[in-house]
Amino acid sequence: MNELNLTTGVNFLEANTNAITLEELTEQCVVPTWANQELTISHQDFIRTVHDAACNVFAGETINTPEIRVSHIVRGRIPSALGKRSSELLESEKTQFFQRLAFAFTIPSLHECIDGQRLELCIGGVRNYSDLNLYRANRGMEKFTVFIGWRVNVCSNQVLTGEGVRLSFEVMSLHDLYKAVLDLFYNFNLEKDIELLQSLTQVRLDERTFAQIIGRMRLYQALPSYLQRRIPKLLITDSQINNVCRDYYNNPNFGHKGNTISMFDFHNLLTEANKSSYVDSYVQRGINATEITLGICKALQGESEYSWFLG
Numbered sequence: 001m002n003e004l005n006l007t008t009g010v011n012f013l014e015a016n017t018n019a020i021t022l023e024e025l026t027e028q029c030v031v032p033t034w035a036n037q038e039l040t041i042s043h044q045d046f047i048r049t050v051h052d053a054a055c056n057v058f059a060g061e062t063i064n065t066p067e068i069r070v071s072h073i074v075r076g077r078i079p080s081a082l083g084k085r086s087s088e089l090l091e092s093e094k095t096q097f098f099q100r101l102a103f104a105f106t107i108p109s110l111h112e113c114i115d116g117q118r119l120e121l122c123i124g125g126v127r128n129y130s131d132l133n134l135y136r137a138n139r140g141m142e143k144f145t146v147f148i149g150w151r152v153n154v155c156s157n158q159v160l161t162g163e164g165v166r167l168s169f170e171v172m173s174l175h176d177l178y179k180a181v182l183d184l185f186y187n188f189n190l191e192k193d194i195e196l197l198q199s200l201t202q203v204r205l206d207e208r209t210f211a212q213i214i215g216r217m218r219l220y221q222a223l224p225s226y227l228q229r230r231i232p233k234l235l236i237t238d239s240q241i242n243n244v245c246r247d248y249y250n251n252p253n254f255g256h257k258g259n260t261i262s263m264f265d266f267h268n269l270l271t272e273a274n275k276s277s278y279v280d281s282y283v284q285r286g287i288n289a290t291e292i293t294l295g296i297c298k299a300l301q302g303e304s305e306y307s308w309f310l311g
Contacts, residue, residue, distance in 0.1 A: 012104050012124075012156040015276040017069035020098075022047060025068065030076070030095045032129060034139045041142050041174060043070075043101045046127055049174050050146055051105065053181040054123050062109040066124075071279055072099035074129075099129045100279040104158065106151055112194050115201045115264050117253070121190065122151035122158060128280045141170040145283055146181055148188045150197065154253055157271040160286040161196060164188040167283065196294070200264035203297050207259045209310070210248065210266070213296060216309045217241050231308050232295055235281070235288040240273035247272060267293040 011019070022044055031042040047066050055063055074097050077084070081093035104124030111120045126145040133140065148164035151157065166184055171177045205213070218241055220234045236244075247269050248255055254265040254272070261269075270289035277285050295306030 011069070011275065012067060012122075012151065012158055013069045013102050013275055013277070013279070013282055016278055017071045017100075017102070020068050020070050022066065022068065025070075025098075029097045032074075032097055032134055035135050035137050036139065038139050040129075040132070040134070041171075041177070043098065043127060045174055046101075046125060046144060046177070047103050049178050050103075050123065050125050050181055053178055053185060054105070054107070057182065057185040058107055058110065058121075061107050063107050064105045066103040066105040068101065068103045069279065070098035070101050072130075073097075074099055097129075100127070102126045102279045102282060104151070110190070111153075112150070114194070114198055115262060118153040119150040119159065119194075119197070120153055121148070123148045123185075124158075126279060126283055130280075139172070141172060144169045144171070144177060146184060147283055148185055150193065152268060152271075155268070155272060157268050157275070158286050159197060159267070159271060159290065160283065161193055161290050162287045163193060165283060165287060197264065197267075200267055200293065200297065201262050203263040203300060204260045205263065205266060207256065209300075210256075210261055212311045213309050214241060214245060216311060232291070232306055233288065234292060235285045236270060236273065236292070240270075240276060240285075243273040243276065244269045263293055263297050266296075 025044045029043070031039050033039050047068065051063070051066060076095040077089060078093050078095060081089055084093070102124065104122055107121040107123070111118055113119070124147055131143045145165070145167050146169060147160055147166075149161065150159040152159065164184065166180070169177060169180045171180060217234060217236065218238065220228065220231065221238050223231070248261065251269065251272070254268040255261070267289060270293065271286060274282065274285045274289055292306070292309070296309055299306040299310050
């Protein structure tokens with residue numbers, strides 16, 4: 001197995017996050033503890049566990065090193081400096097960790113081409129310390145999100161159908177996490193996922209239908225809750241829908257071509273907009289983007305579940 005650095009220069013996630021290396025996580029960040037002073041599972045161990053599981057399942061393939069994004073820094077101090085003013089703290093007395101983390105890495109030797117775009121198998125995870133009650137007396141279950149899907153190479157858009165996503169692995173140890181991740185990877189059907197995405201290229205929207213769908217998506221945000229409950233869930237925000245509109249005209253890869261757009265391109269406009277999501281909503285909205293796209297495809301063919309989005 002070869003490990004390669006990612007050099008695309010395009011982030012898979014952007015909003016309110018910063019890039020960090022595995023070494024920086026290990027050397028510059030402390031690991032939070034439970035109230036009984038037992039360590040939680042560290043971010044770096046989470047990443048290494050998922051990466052090791054991928055190396056096991058996809059042995060012999062080329063596996064890239066993880067890209068890591070973090071947000072919501074928590075600053076603290078060592079116990080011996082508890083009585084000092086913040087301005088008096090030495091650098092050696094300061095501590096920090098990041099509450100939220102997302103990472104992803106591709107396996108470029110496992111790739112497909114859809115509508116002229118290269119897609120590479122992509123694996124990643126999300127973790128949010130705010131999901132845990134660290135003040136409980138005894139160690140509790142720890143929650144992790146792990147996904148396997150495809151990434152569009154030209155733009156780092158993450159394609160998640162939901163089949164390869166577990167939003168809340170609850171585990172007590174790295175061993176339990178490793179076993180759960182292995183199970184997720186072994187049960188992911190690469191060919192089925194690609195066939196589903198390939199089907200999106202067969203359906204096209206003219207500009208009028210695209211505008212109708214976008215208008216309904218904007219209306220969804222303002223609907224009374226009792227009406228929203230009657231319609232399939234839409235998690236894409238107003239600002240992200242605005243980005244979809246802008247990219248319909250300006251995106252060189254997935255914008256309109258001859259006043260039409262394929263549903264594969266439409267899906268990529270949604271996943272491109274999703275890169276502005278916060279860490280804790282990124283995966284859910286990625287899945288929702290696929291659900292919305294597939295649902296609209298079915299509505300165009302006469303099914304009723306997502307027909308509201310067609311007007």
